[in-house]
Amino acid sequence: MTKHVGVVYFITSIALLAVGALQSWNIALSIFNLCIISAVMALGLNIQWGYAGLFNVGIMGFTALGALTAVVVSMPKVQRAWVVASNGLILSFLSFIAVVISIVLARRLLPLTSSLRLPVTIGLLIAGYLLIGNFFLPATKQIEAIDPVISGYLGGMGLPILLSWPIAGIVTAVAGWLIGKVSLGLRGDYFAIATLGISDIIIAIIKYEEWLSRGVRNVTGIPRPVPYEIDLLDLSWFVSLTHFLGVTDINNASSIFVKLCYGVLFFVVLAIILWLSERALKSPWGRMMRAIRDNRDAAEAMGKDVKARYLQVFILGCAICGIAGAMLATLEGQFTPTSYIPLRFTFLIWVMVILGGSGNNWGAVLGGVIIWFLWVEVEPVGNWFVSIITASLPKTSFITTHLIAGTSYTRYLLMGIILLSVMRFAPRGLIPER
Amino acid sequence: MEIANAFALLTNFVIIPSITYGAQLSLSALGVTIVFGILRFANFSHGELMSFGAMVTILITSLFQTKGINIFPIPTALLALPIGIIATIAIALLADQLIFRFYRKNRSKPIIFTMASLGLMFFMAGLIRIIIGPNEYSFADGARFLISFRDFKAITGWDQGIAIKQTQLITLVVTLIVVINLLWFIYKTRWGKAMRAYSDNEDLALLSGINPERVVLLAWIIAGALACVAGTLYSLDKIYKPFIFTQITLPVFAATIIGGIGQPIGAVLGGFVVAFSEVAVTYSFKKFLTYLAPTNWEPQGLVQLISTDYKYAVSYIILIVVLLLRPTGIIPGKTT
Numbered sequence: 169m170t171k172h173v174g175v176v177y178f179i180t181s182i183a184l185l186a187v188g189a190l191q192s193w194n195i196a197l198s199i200f201n202l203c204i205i206s207a208v209m210a211l212g213l214n215i216q217w218g219y220a221g222l223f224n225v226g227i228m229g230f231t232a233l234g235a236l237t238a239v240v241v242s243m244p245k246v247q248r249a250w251v252v253a254s255n256g257l258i259l260s261f262l263s264f265i266a267v268v269i270s271i272v273l274a275r276r277l278l279p280l281t282s283s284l285r286l287p288v289t290i291g292l293l294i295a296g297y298l299l300i301g302n303f304f305l306p307a308t309k310q311i312e313a314i315d316p317v318i319s320g321y322l323g324g325m326g327l328p329i330l331l332s333w334p335i336a337g338i339v340t341a342v343a344g345w346l347i348g349k350v351s352l353g354l355r356g357d358y359f360a361i362a363t364l365g366i367s368d369i370i371i372a373i374i375k376y377e378e379w380l381s382r383g384v385r386n387v388t389g390i391p392r393p394v395p396y397e398i399d400l401l402d403l404s405w406f407v408s409l410t411h412f413l414g415v416t417d418i419n420n421a422s423s424i425f426v427k428l429c430y431g432v433l434f435f436v437v438l439a440i441i442l443w444l445s446e447r448a449l450k451s452p453w454g455r456m457m458r459a460i461r462d463n464r465d466a467a468e469a470m471g472k473d474v475k476a477r478y479l480q481v482f483i484l485g486c487a488i489c490g491i492a493g494a495m496l497a498t499l500e501g502q503f504t505p506t507s508y509i510p511l512r513f514t515f516l517i518w519v520m521v522i523l524g525g526s527g528n529n530w531g532a533v534l535g536g537v538i539i540w541f542l543w544v545e546v547e548p549v550g551n552w553f554v555s556i557i558t559a560s561l562p563k564t565s566f567i568t569t570h571l572i573a574g575t576s577y578t579r580y581l582l583m584g585i586i587l588l589s590v591m592r593f594a595p596r597g598l599i600p601e602r
Numbered sequence: 603m604e605i606a607n608a609f610a611l612l613t614n615f616v617i618i619p620s621i622t623y624g625a626q627l628s629l630s631a632l633g634v635t636i637v638f639g640i641l642r643f644a645n646f647s648h649g650e651l652m653s654f655g656a657m658v659t660i661l662i663t664s665l666f667q668t669k670g671i672n673i674f675p676i677p678t679a680l681l682a683l684p685i686g687i688i689a690t691i692a693i694a695l696l697a698d699q700l701i702f703r704f705y706r707k708n709r710s711k712p713i714i715f716t717m718a719s720l721g722l723m724f725f726m727a728g729l730i731r732i733i734i735g736p737n738e739y740s741f742a743d744g745a746r747f748l749i750s751f752r753d754f755k756a757i758t759g760w761d762q763g764i765a766i767k768q769t770q771l772i773t774l775v776v777t778l779i780v781v782i783n784l785l786w787f788i789y790k791t792r793w794g795k796a797m798r799a800y801s802d803n804e805d806l807a808l809l810s811g812i813n814p815e816r817v818v819l820l821a822w823i824i825a826g827a828l829a830c831v832a833g834t835l836y837s838l839d840k841i842y843k844p845f846i847f848t849q850i851t852l853p854v855f856a857a858t859i860i861g862g863i864g865q866p867i868g869a870v871l872g873g874f875v876v877a878f879s880e881v882a883v884t885y886s887f888k889k890f891l892t893y894l895a896p897t898n899w900e901p902q903g904l905v906q907l908i909s910t911d912y913k914y915a916v917s918y919i920i921l922i923v924v925l926l927l928r929p930t931g932i933i934p935g936k937t938t
Binding site for chain 2: 515
């Protein structure tokens with residue numbers, strides 16, 4: 169790392185410490201934790217955009233899929249739902265497999281030139297849709313009818329939450345493989361629009377398939393990998409530790425301790441992914457990816473399998489975003505599908521990567537940290553600013569209330585300005601690619 | 603009688619809503635397609651441009667309302683619309699001068715333009731929410747219905763009625779006027795021909811002495827005006843909410859791509875295709891079939907292809923399918 173990089177990181181840590189000193193250490197730590205998660209997402213996107221030049225604007229879908237995996241892995245099983253619906257679910261799964269096999273078989277058997285190919289495929293698809301729906305819809309109705317207030321879904325597997333992070337990576341990798349297979353044939357803007365559409369489809373499914381995710385009623389109380397604040401207060405070593413440190417507010421201390429635990433966990437994940445990404449970038453594989461990015465045709469002429477490499481890099485990036493999603497659900501302890509909107513989960517990540525420096529992993533991490541910091545801290549700063557300029561006005565005046573209501577949206581404004589000015593004046597970002 | 607009822611039912615719940623929605627989508631898709639044809643990038647900020655236009659119109663409308671200026675029974679918003687159009691064109695041109703011109707000069711890749719439009723989208727989303735706030739606004743005044751459900755039933759004596767809202771008629775009339783004029787401009791006038799030439803082959807157009815900056819200027823003026831009209835009509839007919847316009851970008855892109863990117867007529871067709879499929883696929887045909895089927899043959903289920911929850915997802919699915927099977931659209935368009 170160069171001196172320049174060190175300075176930028178130093179300034180960022182000062183900013184976080186300033187929040188700790190001025191606002192509260194609790195807030196500083198929760199910002200820090202989300203900064204790390206954002207950095208992981210930015211790393212995932214950097215692999216796709218920075219290494220290979222894939223314009224993926226579907227990050228939100230993969231993050232949500234990762235968060236859903238966290239729910240499915242860690243939540244306790246809803247036994248009654250499985251009892252009433254398992255037959256229906258198994259039958260619909262079997263008919264799904266039957267439909268897939270029959271379509272593949274039909275397309276194998278009919279010669280390529282046959283005019284029957286398309287009608288037969290469409291006919292089989294419709295028949296299959298009706299067949300699956302016949303078993304599937306009653307089963308889901310039954311599941312959703314069980315205790316809608318507290319469950320109404322299948323529940324999860326009841327495994328430790330930490331296990332869900334690697335599993336989320338695998339699930340999103342599989343999803344990425346499927347989506348990449350379908351959409352990577354498109355170039356540039358078309359690929360962008362396709363991924364944006366696909367991510368919205370994923371969110372729609374998660375939102376409305378309540379038997380799976382509880383949909384808009386949210387899943388709360390996801391198990392934690394770290395102790396609860398209340399339990400800490402009963403532990404003698406924790407109490408004596410606070411005495412040793414001379415802390416008076418023990419409740420605050422326990423909440424800080426929990427956040428620190430999360431921070432350490434996230435930091436370890438970030439460090440592993442960053443180390444692996446750096447290794448990949450410096451390997452022959454990384455050089456090949458950059459060659460493909462800079463001149464696709466030349467790389468293809470040199471005998472590189474561009475399509476396969478694109479698919480590979482797309483899957484890797486998606487898996488990392490999925491892991492970040494699982495981490496996010498773990499941190500929040502809940503899963504709220506409605507909170508997944510493209511501005512926050514797709515375009516914001518883009519601002520992070522562009523600001524940090526596309527193609528540079530340290531840059532992506534830095535971008536993630538800075539942008540998340542600004543995203544959160546713009547509001548208090550804006551409020552403070554508004555309170556100064558409206559100091560002479562009465563508290564209830566129209567202008568004051570309007571300005572205060574608007575401050576939380578200055579973050580959009582700021583992100584736009586950051587993205588546009590970085591692209592214009594420093595297109596290589598804060599830490600340029602070497 | 604039964605057939606008449608079935609017809610009325612279908613008209614009221616499928617045909618009229620999808621024609622209105624289709625008209626609104628067509629106008630928006632026209633703007634996207636023209637920018638794509640001339641500047642060769644997918645403008646992600648078009649939804650916010652629509653939102654901005656609608657917002658200015660709303661603010662001017664409420665100013666008129668407090669001053670007591672109106673043109674009853676037509677909504678005051680139509681009086682405020684020209685001001686909204688001018689404001690939207692102004693901001694589109696400003697954005698072009700401040701943002702896109704630089705990349706045009708540098709001959710940047712289309713992907714860079716698209717990314718800059720993401721930045722513009724963020725900026726405008728913030729600006730709009732700061733000015734008008736994130737809440738809903740309903741600003742339709744004037745007469746509400748052209749013919750109400752009850753009146754229609756009283757006149758015809760059918761069991762099912764057809765209600766036509768005034769805003770739906772306004773949407774159709776305005777769309778018709780705008781589309782006809784626009785097509786006339788693009789296909790008949792000198793500058794329209796220059797635009798088409800530039801969109802077909804930039805180098806040849808430059809050789810024949812077409813001023814590229816002038817063409818780009820025209821493209822933004824048209825796109826801005828269309829965005830404002832589309833945004834205003836949409837929010838007049840339904841409701842204004844900044845978040846909706848962030849969401850509507852995808853159906854608009856779907857319409858653009860289905861029609862063939864850079865093809866004005868295609869964009870109009872695409873808008874209607876998206877709207878009809880969104881409404882028809884999620885409509886429950888149970889009642890409709892009950893009227894048509896012989897007695898005791900009523901369908902059991904809802905006879906609905908996809909649950910209403912997936913209304914928006916339908917357009918995304920069409921988008922993906924079209925992108926994969928026929929990326930050039932109905933009328934073969936451009937590729938980047």
